[in-house]
Amino acid sequence: MRRTATRLGRGLGALIATATAAVGLAATPAAATPAAEAGQAVQPGQTCTAADLGTRHPIIKTTEVSPTITHFKGWYVTEGSTGTQSVNTNTTETISVSVGLNGTVQGSFAVEALGSVGASLGLNVQVNYTHTSSTSQSISWNFRQPGYYGLYEGTKKVTGTYGSLNCNRSDAGGLKWVEGPDTGSYTTYTTLEEGAVRCTDPVPANSIMAKAKGLLDCGTPAATAKHPAGEVPTVKAEAQKLTTAGKTMNVTGSGTAPVARAALNCQPAVYRIGVPGKPLNWSAPLLAADGVRLRESNFFSAHLDNWRLCNVTENNGVIEASLWNWGNGGCAAIDAQNAANEGAALKTVPCGEDDLQRFYIYRDVPGSDKVGVQNKYTGSMLGHDRYADGEFIRQYSSGRQDGTGTYTLTAV
Known part of the structure; x- marks a missing residue:
């Protein structure tokens, strides 16, 4: 042969x-x-x-x-x-x-x-x-x-x-x-x-x-x-x-199934999620079509830069929580239609039972407020392309290797 x-x-x-x-x-x-x-x-x-x-x-x-x-x-x-x-x-x-x-x-x-x-x-x-x-x-x-x-x-x-x-x-x-x-x-x-x-x-x-x-x-x-x-x-x-x-192929339709609204059990503490040592923080949008961006907190922030941790669990030192925004009443989420995309922007949506709205929080040593944030469904880490006012918070499969995916979770 x-x-x-x-x-x-x-x-x-x-x-x-x-x-x-x-x-x-x-x-x-x-x-x-x-x-x-x-x-x-x-x-x-x-x-x-x-x-x-x-x-x-x-x-x-x-x-x-x-x-x-x-x-x-x-x-x-x-x-x-x-x-x-x-x-x-x-x-x-x-x-x-x-x-x-x-x-x-x-x-x-x-x-x-x-x-x-x-x-x-x-x-x-x-x-x-x-x-x-x-x-x-x-x-x-x-x-x-x-x-x-x-x-x-x-x-x-x-x-x-x-x-x-x-x-x-x-x-x-x-x-x-x-x-x-x-x-x-x-x-x-x-x-x-x-x-x-x-x-x-x-x-x-x-x-x-x-x-x-x-x-x-x-x-x-x-x-x-x-x-x-x-x-x-x-x-x-x-x-x-x-x-x-x-064999048959399962084809997922382009529409998104309705998400059941969830009754959230939120912790009383209110946090800003910010860039270490700098004034810009995560700020939720007023318009649903927009995304979570880096903004400077001030009198006009209208609590859009304030977040609560809800339905919190902890396993082996890793916190899992929903991030509820005080200013617009929505929960942080990766949009379902863009969930597979590298660099998809973080948004706020009506709160529901959905792993796209659940996040793992990795913490620095006790006494430090530095954290890393990971979406439960996609597995991607959250970060930003550049430090600038109005820059979107996005998901990256490996995170940002330059450290720009490290944030502070600071009680206010």
């Missing part, structure tokens, strides 16, 4: 990037396993500073590597039809790269997470959003002997779960990188491989080629019978096509 050929995939464009990890395709158990920490930018328990309160890094919790066939066709070669042929294979599975809930890759946190996966496994994996082809793929192959072949394109599908490391006060004293409440799942894949395999070919266990060989129905009459040259539909391939054709 001629050896298989690998490639990054036809038609995937310049969006494909690979993690800068050493290539090593050692056999990996198919079952989910705890991920190694070799690819982590920071480690749990390491010291952090107050400037890190508004940032986060991924921690890979589990990984699962499974050989996956994306395109396949059974092909019979007769004595007189050997040589190079181009065979159109059928799609069996489409793999999309995604991190988190939105089915894509948004922001630096997602790229860092996939890079950590590749480094921990020693595999080159896709770290930008892309997907394997969902259309028929043509594979050119030099058939040197007659026989029953499976033409395939495949990859190693990599899935698992991640958490986030956030800077927070430690019971042991000081600030440490600790695992926060935010968790999610990811999917990516390795370099695509094309090949041809016969029932008589020895194949490495748990390999892409072995997965393709399993689709040939070896040992059945279809594998041993004489056929005319060309396509031979296998039982497994046909079943796969039916399964694929029968």
